[in-house]
Amino acid sequence: MTDSGHWLSLAAALAIGAVIGLERGWQRREVAEGGRVAGLRTFILIAFAGGLAGVLAEQTGRLLVGVALAALATLLVIGYRRRSQDEADRGITTEIAALVTFLLGVMTTAATPLLATAGGVITATVLGFKPRLHALLRRVDGVEMRAILQLALITAVILPLLPDQGYGPWQALNPRTLWTMVVLISAIGFVGHFAVRVTGPRRGILLTGLFAGLASSTALTLTLSRAGRSQRAYQPLFAAAVVMASTTMFPRMLVLVSAIQPAMLAGLITPVALMTGVGALATAVLAWRSRDGGRGASQPPMQRPFELATALRFALLLAAVMVAGEALRRYAGDAGVYALSLVSGLTDVDAITLSLSGMVGDGLDTTVAERGVVMAALANTLVKLGLALAIARGRMGALVSMGLGAVIAAGALWTGSTFWL
Incomplete structure (x- = not known):
């Protein structure tokens, strides 16, 4: 991939992180600073890290993506354990969204930035429809x-x-x-x-x-x-x-x-x-x-x-x-x-x-x-x-x-x- 292609992929990764992070940050906007596992900035960085891992993997091999994903999962597990001790909420939606965001960031480097961006929008939409989806489940x-x-x-x-x-x-x-x-x-x-x-x-x-x-x-x-x-x-x-x-x-x-x-x-x-x-x-x-x-x-x-x-x-x-x-x-x-x-x-x-x-x-x-x-x-x-x-x-x-x-x-x-x- 050329340098211009890399820049396009990284820009798409940043956009994906911003869209998903905006939704997650808005949902937990009432939480005090530092009390969130991941907010707007964190999701942008997670997606950007996925894009960088995809770019570097072209030279070093795909193993790098797996290592980066495992490192992210470890950090999310630590963050979840700390949050679950302080809050009654035991949901892992934010953590799963973070993993999806990273993978979408990697996907932008696989010559499919538009598809990855669409995936980011769909992810944010699904996250944002939580009340309606739960209401639908109660009616079915x-x-x-x-x-x-x-x-x-x-x-x-x-x-x-x-x-x-x-x-x-x-x-x-x-x-x-x-x-x-x-x-x-x-x-x-x-x-x-x-x-x-x-x-x-x-x-x-x-x-x-x-x-x-x-x-x-x-x-x-x-x-x-x-x-x-x-x-x-x-x-x-x-x-x-x-x-x-x-x-x-x-x-x-x-x-x-x-x-x-x-x-x-x-x-x-x-x-x-x-x-x-x-x-x-x-x-x-x-x-x-x-x-x-x-x-x-x-x-x-x-x-x-x-x-x-x-x-x-x-x-x-x-x-x-x-x-x-x-x-x-x-x-x-x-x-x-x-x-x-x-x-x-x-x-x-x-x-x-x-x-x-x-x-x-x-x-x-x-x-x-x-x-x-x-x-x-x-x-x-x-x-x-x-x-x-x-x-x-x-x-x-x-x-x-x-x-x-x-x-x-x-x-x-x-x-x-x-x-x-």
Whole structure:
């Protein structure tokens, strides 16, 4: 590393120490001078020492970093023992923060000063949120704690281990793709549960519908349709959230197209605006009709924060659809762009949108690609309508049918007009 690089690394180390030391010093500002194990100046020096150790280690070897870290840990242990004799506080947060600060200082010399600086800001933020984090822990019950751990398990442990390649008939089954849907469905139910707890049933469900639509409106439809079967008082509210989530899919398609093939935007703006407008209007009507939703209900909606069994059943259904879709695509012929769009849209809109956008650059007619994207969106919307009818049934199925049916009619009208005009 050059001298200028060393100066940048040491400056980043000083900044890290200042940010973390500022937070620690402010937290213990009432303690008399000399009564703190580490304050603002000490944290700056600890980070600076880490940066210096990293610089010197380039010439002397990494053993120096280990020796310096051990020396710092020894000093912190001595300081902790003295403090614990004078105070009732037995926490070691400051001592751990000091070790983290030193390691972040070392990290600035490993050609990653920006990442180390970000780590310093995150550390200071976590330290500063102590009251809110403790309040959150007091509000979380045993069921919710287990749900947090289970969601972390299926996301951070199982998902990365699954192979990202095709298996089974025609290599149509991708384990990672299928498990991603399991994670999405579980996460949507998890977010919905806490959104209801924090903001109340009405706002919580609608917020869940809005944000879940950015990830997977199909997963949300399944989750709320299942909930609607047992919580009929909330069916109008669930229906509004489903239509809202489905509507957010259309603007998302424009974002994908603009990233791959901006030339398609001019032709897609009209159908997307038409379907989004109809969906937004239907959402507003359903939300207004659900203003008294939940009256007479014995419990709030989405009581279960984690339902793995439901997610697994949907993954099995998705696997069956993926195999059937690949079979249809093969026997119908790859030249059938419209058939391919309809079949692909049954499971995913993003993939076919990106594929058709890329095919335009390879010679596919722009109008054909635009029709294919809209047809995929219509097929996907029809699947969500079918899920609501088959699973939720009753009033929710009827309300979702009216809302999404209007969206499908608008999109089909535009698609039909492009063939005849």
